[in-house]
Amino acid sequence: MVAAVSKLGRERARGYSLTLIALIAFGGLQLGFLALDAVFHFSQQVLIIEAASALVVTLGCLAIVAREDRRMEKAAEMAESQLSYLADFATDLYWETDLEGIVIASGGRLAKIVTPDRSRIIGQHYMKIIKLEPEERQRMMKALSEIKPYSDILSVLHDPQGKAYHISLSATPRFDRDGNVVGYLGIGTNVSKRIEAQSRLRYMAEHDMLTGLANRYSFQNQINEDILNSGEDENVGLLAIDLDNFKTINDTYGHPAGDALLNLVAKRIGKIIRGDDWAARLGGDEFVIVCRDVANPMDACLMAARLISALSRPFQIGGLEVTVSASIGVACAPLHAKNSRQLMKCADLAMYEAKSSGRSCYRLFEAPHALDAPVH
Numbered sequence: 001m002v003a004a005v006s007k008l009g010r011e012r013a014r015g016y017s018l019t020l021i022a023l024i025a026f027g028g029l030q031l032g033f034l035a036l037d038a039v040f041h042f043s044q045q046v047l048i049i050e051a052a053s054a055l056v057v058t059l060g061c062l063a064i065v066a067r068e069d070r071r072m073e074k075a076a077e078m079a080e081s082q083l084s085y086l087a088d089f090a091t092d093l094y095w096e097t098d099l100e101g102i103v104i105a106s107g108g109r110l111a112k113i114v115t116p117d118r119s120r121i122i123g124q125h126y127m128k129i130i131k132l133e134p135e136e137r138q139r140m141m142k143a144l145s146e147i148k149p150y151s152d153i154l155s156v157l158h159d160p161q162g163k164a165y166h167i168s169l170s171a172t173p174r175f176d177r178d179g180n181v182v183g184y185l186g187i188g189t190n191v192s193k194r195i196e197a198q199s200r201l202r203y204m205a206e207h208d209m210l211t212g213l214a215n216r217y218s219f220q221n222q223i224n225e226d227i228l229n230s231g232e233d234e235n236v237g238l239l240a241i242d243l244d245n246f247k248t249i250n251d252t253y254g255h256p257a258g259d260a261l262l263n264l265v266a267k268r269i270g271k272i273i274r275g276d277d278w279a280a281r282l283g284g285d286e287f288v289i290v291c292r293d294v295a296n297p298m299d300a301c302l303m304a305a306r307l308i309s310a311l312s313r314p315f316q317i318g319g320l321e322v323t324v325s326a327s328i329g330v331a332c333a334p335l336h337a338k339n340s341r342q343l344m345k346c347a348d349l350a351m352y353e354a355k356s357s358g359r360s361c362y363r364l365f366e367a368p369h370a371l372d373a374p375v376h
Contacts, residue, residue, distance in 0.1 A: 093188030211266035237291035237300030325360035
């Protein structure tokens, strides 16, 4: 397309050059005629014929120039139309803005889906249309303030049905013939599949694939953050949960039944926890619940009691009715421990105490000196 526009410019210059050559040649002839008239003193009739001829030639040259201008204008309009069509066909999104950020042109494959009515875009401020996270907005505003190009700014656009599209935005300043900035020209690339793939990978890295709960890796990262962010008079409660006799059920009915039981246990845990609490599966039949903003350790104990009651009800697995129970250890930070490793050790010790006390019960950690004991 650039080559086509360049060709139009060359053709226009060649047309003007030929017209200019014709005028110069005709001017030379006129000077020659005047010189001859000074010597031979042509009659008035000859002079009239010569003047008429000069007028006709001049008007003809002007007509040629005017026709060439019209032809070039049509060609330029056609080139611009083809360029717009090419942009619609080849890009997900493109736009032009003036120096104030007002959209003066837009198009692209995705634009037809997200904003079928372009009149809702033209004349609007650019920043009112796109949605940016604070970090991405800061990057863009920095480039705009310095009148520099920017690239890979992530934005989200929604179609009329509410479907989200993740767009990577890139733009560069537009200049006039004198080198003055007159706005920005930008394109957007649909990267929704890339973002969705990254989200899936992140989800797989942070969640247990069987139950959908957080996994051990996510638990270790998140509980550290919870302890650091807890208030001066607030505790982070940890419930260490171990299913009683799960190995017997798994060996008796097989691993598919065992996996189904773990999934059902995770669902019941999800119904017990409060809105700001969260749960994780550490592996096997080991689960944990993290209670944020625990004012009193007994609040965590009450949750443990509710959970024991909920898990004691029979589970239906296919045509089987399976009964399981749980032993739960409860500990709080900073009341019982200063960091996540110590907190997990305290909760494990309390859970072992619950198992040795007959199982299907909970125990609150009470022995600080036991922190030096080994944990299995």
